[in-house]
Amino acid sequence: MVKKLLAIIAIVVAGYVGYDTYKMYRGGYFDMPELGPNDFFLSFKSGLRGVMRDIPDERPARRYIAYGANNVPTWFQETWSECRLPAEDERAAFEQNVDVGPGGRLEAICEIDAEGDIFVRGWFSSVPAL
Known part of the structure; x- marks a missing residue:
């Protein structure tokens, strides 16, 4: 027994x-790539993976949402991307095309550097975690 x-x-x-x-x-x-002292990572089931560089980690108070770009080649869909803070014009363009709802905001633009050819892999936004 x-x-x-x-x-x-x-x-x-x-x-x-x-x-x-x-x-x-x-x-x-x-x-996953090396993380610095002010970095954190986000990985979603959709395949969008990003290292948030010098962006405040607000995971306890906010929930992150991933928006993948449509024109990403299949061989880059599960590659780690580098994420940066958006410029004001990029933030305004994103908010015109995507409604993240009340309290939502664009947190980062994630890009992949393919031997000098930099392209947008996706975007991370966040909403309050209620």
Whole structure:
């Protein structure tokens, strides 16, 4: 009886570790770039992954939403992008095209540098976490 119980516990633990490892692989955490002291990362199921460089981390108070660009080649869809604060004209253009709702705001523009060719991978906005 004890052997069966230990076997079941071992199977459950192995299943949990395997599933957690799979989630980390799907999130891209094994090939993520180095983080600086003021950096944090966001990874979404859609494949949009970004390192937020010198942007305040407001995750306890705000919920982040990802908007992926439509014209991204498939080989770049799961690549880590570098995210930066938007300029005022970029913020205004985003708010004209996307309604993030009350309290929502554009937080970052995420770009990929493909050997000198920089293109927008997506945008991160946030809304209050109520």
